[in-house]
Amino acid sequence: MTEARAITQGRPRLPEWAITGVSVAVLIVAWVVATDGGFVDDLFMPSPSSLWSGFMDLVVDGYKSRTIWEHAGLSLERVLAGFVTGAIAGTVIGLAMGYNRVVEACFSPFVEFLRPLPQLAYLVLLIVWFGIGETAQIILLFLTAFPVSAIAAMDGVKSVSRQRVQVARSLGASDWQIFRFVVFPSALPEIFTGARLAIGVVYATLIAAEIIAGSTGLGWVILDAGRFLRSDYVFVGILAIGLMGLSLDYMLVAIEHRIVHWAGRY
Amino acid sequence: MMDTPNRSRDAASFLLARPRWLSLLSVLAAFGAWWGITAFALVPAVLLPSPAEVAAAAVDILRNGYRETTLTENIASTLWRCGAGFLLAIVTGVPLGLAMGYWPRIRAATNYIVQFMRPLPPLSYVILLIIWIGTDNRSKIALLYITAFPIIASSAMAGVRSVSQQRVQAARALGASQWQVFRYVIWPSAMPLSFTGARIALAAAFSTVVAAELNAATDGLGWMVISASRFLRNDVIILGIILLGILGIALSALVVAIDRRVVHWRGIE
Numbered sequence: 381m382t383e384a385r386a387i388t389q390g391r392p393r394l395p396e397w398a399i400t401g402v403s404v405a406v407l408i409v410a411w412v413v414a415t416d417g418g419f420v421d422d423l424f425m426p427s428p429s430s431l432w433s434g435f436m437d438l439v440v441d442g443y444k445s446r447t448i449w450e451h452a453g454l455s456l457e458r459v460l461a462g463f464v465t466g467a468i469a470g471t472v473i474g475l476a477m478g479y480n481r482v483v484e485a486c487f488s489p490f491v492e493f494l495r496p497l498p499q500l501a502y503l504v505l506l507i508v509w510f511g512i513g514e515t516a517q518i519i520l521l522f523l524t525a526f527p528v529s530a531i532a533a534m535d536g537v538k539s540v541s542r543q544r545v546q547v548a549r550s551l552g553a554s555d556w557q558i559f560r561f562v563v564f565p566s567a568l569p570e571i572f573t574g575a576r577l578a579i580g581v582v583y584a585t586l587i588a589a590e591i592i593a594g595s596t597g598l599g600w601v602i603l604d605a606g607r608f609l610r611s612d613y614v615f616v617g618i619l620a621i622g623l624m625g626l627s628l629d630y631m632l633v634a635i636e637h638r639i640v641h642w643a644g645r646y
Numbered sequence: 647m648m649d650t651p652n653r654s655r656d657a658a659s660f661l662l663a664r665p666r667w668l669s670l671l672s673v674l675a676a677f678g679a680w681w682g683i684t685a686f687a688l689v690p691a692v693l694l695p696s697p698a699e700v701a702a703a704a705v706d707i708l709r710n711g712y713r714e715t716t717l718t719e720n721i722a723s724t725l726w727r728c729g730a731g732f733l734l735a736i737v738t739g740v741p742l743g744l745a746m747g748y749w750p751r752i753r754a755a756t757n758y759i760v761q762f763m764r765p766l767p768p769l770s771y772v773i774l775l776i777i778w779i780g781t782d783n784r785s786k787i788a789l790l791y792i793t794a795f796p797i798i799a800s801s802a803m804a805g806v807r808s809v810s811q812q813r814v815q816a817a818r819a820l821g822a823s824q825w826q827v828f829r830y831v832i833w834p835s836a837m838p839l840s841f842t843g844a845r846i847a848l849a850a851a852f853s854t855v856v857a858a859e860l861n862a863a864t865d866g867l868g869w870m871v872i873s874a875s876r877f878l879r880n881d882v883i884i885l886g887i888i889l890l891g892i893l894g895i896a897l898s899a900l901v902v903a904i905d906r907r908v909v910h911w912r913g914i915e
Binding site: 423599 | 669762768770771774849854860867878891
């Protein structure tokens, strides 16, 4: 379509990266003019220079006795603890659910109930039960990752082609061999898709958990800075959260490419 | 005596053939366990109220309301916030996504913004929205809007880009105008992915709604749960969780039903 348009309209086209560059430049200029020109209050939108000094403050002096790296590290630890436990438990249960209708019937009401439930709703209960602290947060993240991974693993098993299973069986494969060499590899791409979804949700939930029930971590930094109307810290925090989220996703994609290199090639 | 194994095998096969009954049984077992734990006081009653207490709380809140807000009002305002943010996101996100899919220049100029917003946890900018807009309903709806918007826009864009080029060229070769190509080729092919995006976006908006009601709200189910936690009203918390769960399931079932009706050609290409 692009070539067709270019031919019919017959005018030279800016390459797309140039358009993106122009668009970014326009945004940055607008930001500088709006803030340094005094059109927008520093409280609403910090200027580039105050954003930079805010960043340096957070890196050098830290926020409330911890540097931003330490806050980010604490957030990362929680995400990984909740995600790894939740994804493993969810995948195991999900595989069983896909394999066995009894298991599916027993677990699916709870998985279906948990999945759309706003995480903050049960965080409140977890705080009452376990108090404000790491335990409540990690259980919360576990419960967040669990249904997402379980449903993905179940769908993965269910999408395995029957013919393959039957072929393997008629060639004399044992149940374990069928699982190990047919079902599991076929379900793995979906399991990874589920893991990516799960880590996204877990990460978003963690920020929420830190805002309600934390005293450390990037989410808490944003909340606390917001209370003192330090919008430069809030902006730095949002950027840091965004970048960390993106790198978590890239990390999983990289692992996925290594392990499930056959995905999409049947 | 000889009957027992047979009969239990009959019962087992009866249940196996009817997974719904098995699910019901499993839910009942969970309620039974809950009842048992509270009845034999295995955990302090402050921490886990009994099913009867939660039911009593439900009746009480239905009759008298929770802190002067009735249950229907709370459900209605939660649904209203969710619906308003979601519909705004549809109204703006679908056209932008379609345009981004159709015109590479618009995509180049806007895609990076959408892709940066998409993975950003909604609660991270809730503070900004409060600073910018204030604490009233508008900032809550804005939060849900920003949650849903990038998901909807990206999926509409992906929908347009998934349209087979052959079809577009075939339609054009047969003399279809730009508008006709869009209306009869691109739009129907982009619908399934757009709808999938809408489903994911609604789920995301719904799971953010409690966060939206965290600050300075006076109604809504999320507000009810958070407020109950301050007064250690665990019966109200559990009631709220059950209601939010049921509402979540109902919302996603609703969208699936609409999807089946509207995009009835899904999967039969």
